[in-house]
Amino acid sequence: MSLTDFIDALTGRMTLEALPFWKMVQNPTPENIVNGAIATGVAAILVLAAIAVLALLTYFRLWRTVWFDWLTTVDHKKIGIMYIVLSFVMMLRGVVEANFMRANQAVGFDGGFLSADHFGELFTTHGTIMIFFVAMPFLSGVINYVLPLQIGARDMSFPVTNAIGLALTASGAMLVMASLLFLPFSIGGWTGYPPFTGKEYSPDVGPNYWIWAVTLSGLGTTLTGINVACTVYKKRCPGMDFWKMPMFVWASVTTAILMIFALPPLTVATAMLALDRYLDFHFFTTDAGGIPMLYANLFWLFGHPEVYILVLPAFGVWSEVFATFSGKTLYAYRTLVWATLSIAVISFLVWVHHFFTMGQSAGMNAVFGIATMLVGVPTGVKIYDWLLTMYRGRVRITTPMVYALGFVMLFVIGGASGILLANPTIDYQVHNSVFLVAHFHNMVIPGTLFGMLGAYSFWFPKAFGFMLDDWWGKLGASLWIVGFMLAFFPLYAVGLLGLPRRSVAYSEAAYTPYTVVAMLGALVVLAALGAMFWQLYVSIRNRDALNVYAGDPWDGRTLEWSISSPPPVYNFAVGPEVFARDAFWEEKRAGHAYQIPDQWEDIELPANSWLAPILFFSSFTLTFGLVWHMWWLVILSLLVVVGALVARSFVIDRERTIPADVVREEHLRWLKAVREAPSAPRELEVAPGNWGRPQSEAGVPE
């Protein structure tokens, strides 16, 4: 074997052309220089940021903490926090990419400053990242953090599996990040339709990145779904029958069921596409009996339930937020449950509306169009239920409520544009246009993202023991709302005027005013993100004044507010028992909150495991090797994966015990703090001076 052969085997299909600056150096045309400079700049920022993080961890001697408290942890709360951190990091990239695309289209009349392929990579990574590595980790994180606390559990059913789910998602995200250093990513869009992404038309490695990143995320999410469903079925505390579960728990378990059934078609579709690309299968080619339409069906069989996977957890959040900040029990709880479940069922019956234009019969299109509009019924009911929850309540406008009100008003507009798209005769016109882009951003930004940012504002004090600064929070929320409207309402208009999505340039001068406004909107969204990061900084700086250790800053209704902030590692010193849906609210009303338990017991918790971090690194190297055909790396990584799984099966000591004395001491210290905390009237809710012990509205007579 010669040296060249050896190097070829080592590098697989990677050559110097994979480097972001190579094309610009080899062929310095103005276009190559602009695009190369952007790509190189971004890659440099990524490398420098990684170096900075590693250096800071070393300087502050945090490696032990990182390994023992975070990477190997199986604590659902820390896993939830890591999911959300991952989501914010990826969100930053996604929003910056959006700004590049908007800027390019603002000057896109007869050509922008980006090359067509660069633009293609941007819209592909933007969509892939925002769906799979921002929205999904965010909601998985919120569910992970909140759900066990709301059902009075000490952890999820499968804590190690939970950590593995995060590990797979994170390695998928890392793979997308790696594509900034070793180009190119796919240009086939987040939907990855073959035959364009097949071997014949995309012989480069780009679609490989997309396939493996999405596959990792899909596997991780499937594990999360199974875990959440089992946790809800098996780990509810005594007294919590199905009709006493908080609405967020209902939303989570419904989401989990959707995950279990919807993600496998995606994993199958990407696996089949991989077989086409790697082993010359012909599932989705037009020769040798393959059929590309099969992919569209498989993808949207996942893709449409996915929309509800994204939005149902947010609906759960809104139910908590509206009830809490109206000081009032949720209107028509059972109706909301039935509405949630029917949305889940209908979500599997509408996928064809993503390709009305693919040539089905008119009758088929009409059936799927009507099924699609049916979703509007339970969704509309939910909206009215939230309004009726505010009705005759005492509504406090906090940061989560700003998001909630913005959500309701913007979401119904998105719903109306969805009804338009559900009508095949209209869809024939606006399909594949930026009208569609405006519609789905109208659903996932006010719907999912506002829901998740509302959840972040709502539960942050629970997770970290201090409030987020309300002024900066409201500014951030307002900027999100304004930025969204500026960025996407013009796209509705310019979509009706016929601008196709994914256009790097256009030839109608009339589009320019709209794209310029949309660019300003994208800048406002960037400012919103800035306000949120500044809010975090300000809040950390003032954390002593914003302290809510007593644990109940919002005059909460459900179990998570009945414990300290942050909660102890075992969540509940003594397992709770509930007698009402608004369990903690009723306790406060009856004057039974904060009681000293009669007896204390040792608490057994799952012990840390190194399995997840090992799978994180090895699944990354495995898929990176697959992307670039570095077979030695693939084999090596597979050996590590299998070895780690086998080794884990020999680990006998999988639990650790927290002695009763420690529990008792911690809990009594907290109860003392609760008793000493001045009880805050709701007027002081967001001001420093809310110590987490409310002067509860539960005491107010009707």
Added chain:
Amino acid sequence: MDSPDVNFLDPEGYVAQQQRVHFWRIVALMGLVVGPILVLTPLIAYRYRFSGNSTYTPDWHFSWIWEAAIWGGPIVIVTILSYFLWQNTTALDPFEPLPIDGEPVRVQIVGYDWKWLFIYPDHGIATLDELVFPEGRPLNLELTSETVMQSFHIPVLGGQVYAMEGMISKLHLAADRPGVFRGRNTQYNGHGFHRQQFVARALPETAFSAWLDTTSTDARPWSDAVHDRIAERSTLQEMTEGDDTGAAFRDVPGDLFSGIVGPMDRDPDWRSRDRRDASVEAGPADGPVATATGQAADPAR
């Protein structure tokens, strides 16, 4: 010259006119749902604000009257919308001929990266990126692709339909008056995507006949070499640069389209050049006369 028309809310043909009606009808019906919510949300939040003195009923959580209203309202609206959806969708099936008078013009369309080939099987001619047709007569289109999935769309005339390799889709359009309209592919297919536009030109009847005559005599003859050149990944502009291929062709074989689509029971090699050549040879002798009889093999029939 002004840009070609591109806005379907300012329609130029039967289908787009219907679509505009549907659009505004749905917008109006949805306004009945959206409007109240846009008004009620801030109103309720303000009326029941914490610092106000409105009624406070922290335990009120159900009312059959409200329940009937909030389920009934959406159900009524969706039922009305569903009725119209069914009517409109079945009436405007793009695969079905339009209910308008006139001798239909047949055009077969092949999508390439990044250009469109328009074949006039009844006249033995073909054009690239320019669809010429008479006003007022139905335009019966058959579509396929010789590359990845594409979507064919002339907004001011009507809806879009995917063109897919090895398959035939159909689209029926018509223009009310003469005009120049923008058409394009809307399905992303690589770096020439945004330039895959064409002009749809509706001519008065006499002008159309004249155009047919000119093209049948003056255009360049079709050949396999031309076909190969078109099949390359390029825009029309890139293709014709430094080349005399041109954008209009005569003597186009009548079974060109069916040869491109291939047999519906595809065998592994159906796309290969040999086979296409074979099918061309097997077809009727080239020229307009043979195709005008409509005898060309067409697997869609």
